[in-house]
Amino acid sequence: MDRKQVNTVTPIDVEAVRRDFPVLERKIHGVPLVYLDNAATSQKPAAVIEAMNRFYRQENSNVHRGIHALSEESTADYEAARKKLAKFIHAKSRREIVFTRNATESINLVAYSWGLDNLHPGDEVLITEMEHHANIVPWQQICRRTGATLRYVPITPQGYLDLSTLDNLLTEKTKLFAFTAMSNVFGTIPPVKMLVEKAHAVGALTLVDGAQAVSHMPVDVRALDCDFLAFSAHKMCGPTGIGALYGKAALLNKMSPFLTGGDMILSVWMDHATWNEIPHKFEAGTPAIAEAIGFGAAVDYLNSIGGMEAIHHYEQEMITAAMTALQDIEGLRMIGPPPADRGGLVSFVMDGLHPHDIAAVLDQDGIAVRAGYHCAQPLHDRLNIHATTRASFYFYNLPSEIDLLVQSLQRAQKLFGR
Amino acid sequence: MDRKQVNTVTPIDVEAVRRDFPVLERKIHGVPLVYLDNAATSQKPAAVIEAMNRFYRQENSNVHRGIHALSEESTADYEAARKKLAKFIHAKSRREIVFTRNATESINLVAYSWGLDNLHPGDEVLITEMEHHANIVPWQQICRRTGATLRYVPITPQGYLDLSTLDNLLTEKTKLFAFTAMSNVFGTIPPVKMLVEKAHAVGALTLVDGAQAVSHMPVDVRALDCDFLAFSAHKMCGPTGIGALYGKAALLNKMSPFLTGGDMILSVWMDHATWNEIPHKFEAGTPAIAEAIGFGAAVDYLNSIGGMEAIHHYEQEMITAAMTALQDIEGLRMIGPPPADRGGLVSFVMDGLHPHDIAAVLDQDGIAVRAGYHCAQPLHDRLNIHATTRASFYFYNLPSEIDLLVQSLQRAQKLFGR
Amino acid sequence: MDDFFRANIIDYYEHPRHYGHLENPDIVYHDVNPTCGDEITIELKIEDGIVKDSAFTGHGCSISQASTSMMMEDIQGKSLDELRTWGKKEILDLLGIEIGPVRIKCALLPLKALKAGVWGLESSVDDEDDDL
């Protein structure tokens, strides 16, 4: 993604921002919580929690159908949230935002709805070796069902995409190129706009997995010109239970529905049905109404504290500091590119210490990190690593929390006699 | 469903229960809210709202993977909710409960996962003319994709299933019989257990649409012996954004996954993947964690106020009183069976008054009802009705609200000069 | 919503103007509001890009029927070029009331039918809401 110069952004007032997050007052085993598992899910500010409370306490009702005050209020708020999201990622129209359960379902929607109708034997779907399982398994499945072939852009040992392979891999056979805009293991931020251009040059569509990127940096679907973008609310201060799929209107209009039932139909006869207009065509049954409202409130919140440019800027500072500090720990090896080419997360291995045990020791010190494959097993296989420990930052993390992380890692080494 | 004698249940303390629902303090156009749109979605007690608040404020984290305190707490609470639901519908095991977005997705899951693999040209799927679109359109779609044939059990003008047709319709060709346990238009409660038996006798599986029934009466999947049961949290005091699919473990084990991605896999290689055990095999990506916890709290709440037997008993009283009162309004015609054979909802038409206009007048008096097809267009077509107005009750509705309904309907008649 | 039934909507609903059929209409277009079953068929007589006559048949709620009747009345003598620019605002001005997000579809049904019938525009007429 093209990162602009960020010298002019107003810095985030981290101390003030921390007070917006009730959970940050939590004590874990008697010590204050240090939450460094943000790539798995972010914490929620009171404003988001309260937006959903207000909905349930004051206007809860089903949407789109009711001719009564509560239903009109719910419908207006639900659709207003859609508009906020459209604006947040610079979509042309709110109709290009489909609410789903999470980024995973967004990708599955495209795989089933677009894939089942448009993939044929001989066709290829191109993904990369640094994808999350959410952007691998749906394509394996849909290729199996349609006879299409799944191919991978390889990664370099430094955690970059091996772009030299692109000209061979992107061909007329390629019908879709699906790739992440930020690796959840390396942190790598690939050149999204260039990848989209290259895909379009051979006539392939593009799906960008924005689960990490949309939460941590500015994403402009019109500037990137991507065809689909998948992301989740829960990683960007929003509630669980809701995600979004951005799709260009022209594509969404042409696609078959995915889930079917109430609300997504125009008319139903005994032997057939016709479809509602987009985005409703893709939203079957009672939607996640409170969650959409919470999602909208999360976008408002991110804008209110300074916006994505400022958040990305702060995270760049944090990851630079964190990687500098971790470098000094003997026997610790970080994977992925230098700070300038990544988002605010770092995965590492430590000699003689299993990631599970590292995470367990850290937990005793109140520090939450993640250990394992991070849903990216092919990437780990490629690097010949069993599992890694990952610390991932958000705008409410403090530089002092990096110090605590380092101390606790050193304690783990002592405990296991390394 | 077999309704037991309910003489011995402790009656619900409606006045006390109403205080549990913050929204019931709402004023609409200056008058107190009379919420009679419960079949669309129910209101939420403070206990459910607070359970989700507590999660977000104190332990929010992703589940199943994290080795830190918050993740262990979240995982434990998420799985505890599953157990509550399993118990609520008398499943054998918590593994038989799959969390989905709503009843609609639950049905789609079976249609895609079981249907794509098991339906072939010549096979038949049997549904009924009183189904909600959620239990019609997915079967139309999957029959279209597989070449199977969709057939309907007809309804009688009184709003019953025409059971005399069953012996002709249920044959060896029938692979699945999917039907509602309570019509959301007629209120009709069909003989579920008998229908399941008849289907099993020809070797067909059964899917029960429990979206209305599970919210309003006791449902025991083991007593009914149904193979699948679909329902939604939001209709039973729970949050939006979550529903459940019950499936017999032996069936779920055999079925292909539906949505794919993180958490539902066992291992992922570049060219294939293996699946996690049930129910996780069917839950891809970050689940609706807060919502599951809210769903569990809803079940606790329903049990705490007296249980489903008591709720059903109270609603029987209410619907009897309501239908008696509505009968006296000239030019008003109710559809569906007498109170003894239905749940707590009634749909009606009024001479010269369009349902939309009825609903709009009622709204001016603070009364929320629903007007339209109620997502059951084939039923309306069959009866040759354009649309109906529906009043649907829950355990927090008062007998006095029936009087307000009647008065407001009479006002509508005057306003439109009828 | 409050002045909903104080406006002359009920009057147009009970006594629809331009209800019925035209002889040899140039354009006949049938449209429905699937959420509730409102149905209308509009018939137009066009000469030199001007609406010479208009009529409708249908059934549905007071909003959809009054809105259609008022529109059929108002567009007489207007040019298609002008009508092409019509949006939500023009219809709400005719009706003279505020309308919530659900029933707006009833109110806009005749506009939707006009745009689809005359220009084949299938896109949603409330897209002007879409200023981001």
Added chain:
Amino acid sequence: MDDFFRANIIDYYEHPRHYGHLENPDIVYHDVNPTCGDEITIELKIEDGIVKDSAFTGHGCSISQASTSMMMEDIQGKSLDELRTWGKKEILDLLGIEIGPVRIKCALLPLKALKAGVWGLESSVDDEDDDL
């Protein structure tokens, strides 16, 4: 979790008992904990329904490896009939600590391997949690 590393788990992890291979084992079973990559292979020598010898190889976290080592040690001389009744409780007794819902899978890995390897039981060993 607090006494996690006070127990002798680290000792078993660093100095695993019964690590290695048997000659002509009757049963060899490989199992993984896919969430984190814990892997073990257990090898058993069975005579008259009694575990005569046992060993394992593998890699993973301290919990999975210590749990496997302790179990290989403990089951020596026990009858398969007895082992068939083993559940979560027996393993936790061996480990001597409480374990949360996520890492319980690490602890139960050897039990899962035993049940799958000896009786072909693929069902989850923490199903006893399932008392509704």
